[in-house]
Amino acid sequence: MTKISRITTQQKAKQRYNIYLTDDKSSEYYGFSVDQSVLVEFQLRKGMELSSSMIATIEQKDSVYKSYTLAIRYLSYRMRTKKEIHNYLLKKEVDPNHIAIIIDKLIKENLIDDFQFAEMFVRTRINTSTKGPTIIKRELMEKGVPEHLIDRALQPYSFELQYEKVRKLAKKKLQQKKKDSFQKQLQSLQVFLQQKGFSSDVIQTVIDEYKDTKNDYAEWEAIVYHGKKLIKRHTSKQTGFELKQKVKEGLFRKGFSFDLICQFVDDYMEK
Numbered sequence: 001m002t003k004i005s006r007i008t009t010q011q012k013a014k015q016r017y018n019i020y021l022t023d024d025k026s027s028e029y030y031g032f033s034v035d036q037s038v039l040v041e042f043q044l045r046k047g048m049e050l051s052s053s054m055i056a057t058i059e060q061k062d063s064v065y066k067s068y069t070l071a072i073r074y075l076s077y078r079m080r081t082k083k084e085i086h087n088y089l090l091k092k093e094v095d096p097n098h099i100a101i102i103i104d105k106l107i108k109e110n111l112i113d114d115f116q117f118a119e120m121f122v123r124t125r126i127n128t129s130t131k132g133p134t135i136i137k138r139e140l141m142e143k144g145v146p147e148h149l150i151d152r153a154l155q156p157y158s159f160e161l162q163y164e165k166v167r168k169l170a171k172k173k174l175q176q177k178k179k180d181s182f183q184k185q186l187q188s189l190q191v192f193l194q195q196k197g198f199s200s201d202v203i204q205t206v207i208d209e210y211k212d213t214k215n216d217y218a219e220w221e222a223i224v225y226h227g228k229k230l231i232k233r234h235t236s237k238q239t240g241f242e243l244k245q246k247v248k249e250g251l252f253r254k255g256f257s258f259d260l261i262c263q264f265v266d267d268y269m270e271k
Contacts, residue, residue: 001049004031007039019044031055034062035069067094068102072111079117082107083144114145118153126157130169133157135197162202166193170206179225182214183255223256227264244269 005022010033017039021031034044038061050058067089074080074088082103089099106112118140125136133154140150173192177185186207193203230250231243238246244265251261 001051002031002055004044004046004048004050007044007046017044021050032059032062034058035065038062038065063095064098064101067092067098068105070094071102071106075106075111079120080112081114081117081143081145082112085112086144115149115153117143118145118149122153122157126161130165130196132162132165132193132197132202133199138197159199159202162198163205166198166202166206169193169196170210174210178218179222181222181226181255182219183257186210187255219256219260223251223260223264224268226254226256227251227268231269 002021002023004019005028006020008018008020010016010018015036016033017036018033019031020028022028032055034042038044038058041061042058044058070092071085071089074085080088085103085106086099089102090096094102103112121140121143122136125131125139131139136157137147137150137154140153141147145153170189170193173189174185177188180188189210190203190207193206194200227247230247234243234246234250247269248261248265251264252258256264
């Protein structure tokens with residue numbers, strides 16, 4: 001029967017211990033190393049007899065504990081989802097069977113909680129970003145949070161909160177697009193807000209509000225700006241009727257009304 005002949009502390013890792021063994025057929029030799037917690041759990045001590053199956057059990061337990069320590073270190077930087085922990089341990093080449101044991105242990109110790117993670121994630125995104133709920137939901141799903149937990153966590157992102165964010169984004173976006181036709185501005189704004197992940201009802205509410213703010217003078221300045229550019233672009237290849245048609249088509253694609261296009265052509269292309 002194999003016995004423990006000596007237990008020593010590792011120099012570079014004081015919480016780990018080297019276990020030396022001996023048996024009737026050989027002198028002392030190095031057996032394996034264990035963490036302090038495993039040493040205590042199995043009450044390892046000098047003179048203790050160990051069977052080969054017991055040694056295998058101890059080594060497996062220590063392997064799990066070392067991987068558990070890796071997970072704890074990974075969690076020390078920020079909260080993680082089950083999927084993030086799983087992928088991290090796989091990357092570290094931890095036995096998949098051990099990963100399941102470690103994740104169960106972390107859940108029981110309340111060190112992993114996907115719903116709590118989702119709540120915190122949503123709160124942070126609301127406070128520090130311009131992302132809407134659709135984008136946030138996609139990000140959480142990529143992190144492995146179940147959809148039903150995401151939907152619960154997103155409940156505080158109310159219509160009112162979205163509306164306030166969308167109003168601010170819309171104001172800033174429209175300032176950047178002053179040279180576009182009003183219709184083009186609203187179309188670009190709608191696409192922009194959809195890409196930001198806001199709900200369609202919030203977007204439509206804000207778009208409808210802005211429909212009543214059209215400025216005729218700004219619209220005329222915009223068509224003059226784009227119309228002159230179109231005339232300059234096509235003058236070298238077209239003249240007369242064909243040039244007018246090219247300019248009209250270009251202005252129509254840019255969202256200007258037919259009446260305003262005709263007025264521009266009369267004012268700038270009939271001379």
